[in-house]
Every structure is written in structure tokens, then in C-alpha cells.
Amino acid sequence: MNCDWVRFAYRALPLPAWQAFLLERHIDRCPRCQAQALGDAAILSLGVTPAGLRNEPPLRPFNSESGRSRGLRPAWRYAFGFFLAAAILGGAFAIWRSVPTETLPQGIVTVSETEDVARVFAVLGARIGDAPARPVIFAPGQPGMTIVWFEKNQN
């Protein structure tokens, strides 16, 4: 068999398996073909071997602290997340429940009008919930507008 042809055919993929097998057998055993290729010993001298890395500092698979894993396993992470979310929702609900609902101010407002010169009104009393409230009257200066609101007494 012509060695040049064998080497050409061997590199020219794809080949049927039986042809590749025959060509490999030839290359493995033919001294001329083997002489074209560099042997293992020579190749080993070209590169780095593990024995030559004795003084290399060890690799660090994890840059964080050594020791047993401090992280939680995934199932526990989900459970932790669930309980954390439940605690946050529970806290928010408790806060919402503790805030008293606003009650509409109750009071009697009487307005007496005289002709078209002035509009006079008086607040006789006001309560927010069960507690007396303080009326505040504000006239923004806009014709025909007076704002009245009630505040809780800050005692």
C-alpha cells in the first residue's frame, strides 16, 4: 500500500468504518508512516506535565470561605423564602388591622345667609368617632368657596 495515499485517505474524512480501520492498522504498523509522526516521549518534552507543577499553588474551587457548605440546600431555600414571604404578609396585615379605620366626622353645621352681602355659618359641634373634634375653617379667597374640616383633638 502506498503510504502517501494512505495518509491522504486517512485524513480525508469521512471514510467507511472498515476503510478507516484498515488505514489505521497500516499507520500504526508502518515504520515509514510512524516516522512521519512525533512519538509520545518527544511530545511529553514539549509540554507541561503534572510532575512539573509541584510548586504551583493549589487551585481554589471556591473563592469563598473553606469548610462545609454554609449555604442552604435548595429545598430549604424555597421553604425559607416561603416563610419569609408569609411573615412579611402577616406583619403587613397586623399593621393594617392595628390602624383604626377612619370614621366620617359627625356634626351639625348651620349656615345662615343674609341677602347677598355675606354668608355666615357656625359650627356648633363636631365629633370624630366618640371623641369631640376641632373644626377648622379655611377661606381660600376664591369667591363662593369656604372649606371646613375637622381634626381630632391632640390631647
Add this chain to the structure above:
Amino acid sequence: MSEEELIRCARLGDRDAFAGLVSAHEKKLLALCWNMLGDREEARDAAQDALLQAFLNLGRFDAGRSFVRWLLGIGAKRCLDRLRKRKTFLRYFQGHAGEWLGGAVPGPEAAAAGEDAGRLLQRLPARERAAISLAVFEGFSAREIAAALGCSESTARVHLYNARVKLKKEVADEL
């Protein structure tokens, strides 16, 4: 602890067990990465990447296989990824470096030949370099190389033979 026990503990997230598992093989992994990448620092980065990948994918490891071969296969793939990115970067860099630097631009050989160790190996194409590194330095069979590189067994054999022929020429040219 035996390797099987270490693997079992590492699968449960025990980092100590994983560190113990890889400590015996990390020099092999580093040597493989160094031979493939030709640069110590990049080899260390690639080896770290490979260890992390191995830890994250330990659940997929087939206990019937050799752990070190599996780890080295991951290392070879990480190095091939890096070489692919380096090639893309160099192609882009060389296309634009003239505008950026306005001067002479080093060729890919100059960029790749970072250190003397493995200098001739760096002249091989990436997959041939991977094949010869795994076969000669780590004793992989053609079938194992094929599994590691994701190619057919006959392709792995051709990579090996081509690499040997090219290295023979390189060595002869150096002398």
C-alpha cells in the same frame, strides 16, 4: 474517605468533600489547561472554571466512569471555549487595532505564544492540541477523546495523527 464517598458528599453540597475529591487531580487539570492554552494565568482561570462546572454538574456524573477523566473532559471543553473566544477576539482586534493603535499589530502566534512551555503545541489547531494533550499527557484513548471533544472516534484519531505529523515538522524546523 473513598472517592465514592467524597462524590456522594460533594453531591449533597459539601465543599470540603469536593475539595478533597479534586485535590488529587488538580495538577493534571492544570497541566492540561496549560498545554492547551499556553499561558499559566489563563490556564489557572480555565481550571478554576472547570472545577466550578464540575461541582455544579456533579449530579450528572456517571458513577461508573472515572472521575478524573470526566473532570479532564470538562477542562478540555472549557479550554476549547476559551480558544474559540480568543480567536474571535484576535480576529476583531486585528481588524481594528490598526485604527486604535496606529501601529504594528502582533499576529495570533505572537499572542498565543505566551510562555516557552508548550510553545510548539500552541501552533496546533485547537482541537488537535486538545486531542494530543489528552492522549499523550493524560493517556486518553481515541474513544475517550471523542467523548470529551464531542466528535467521532475516527475524527479523534485523525486529529491525533495530524498533530503528531505537524509536531514532527515543527520540531525538525526548530533544530
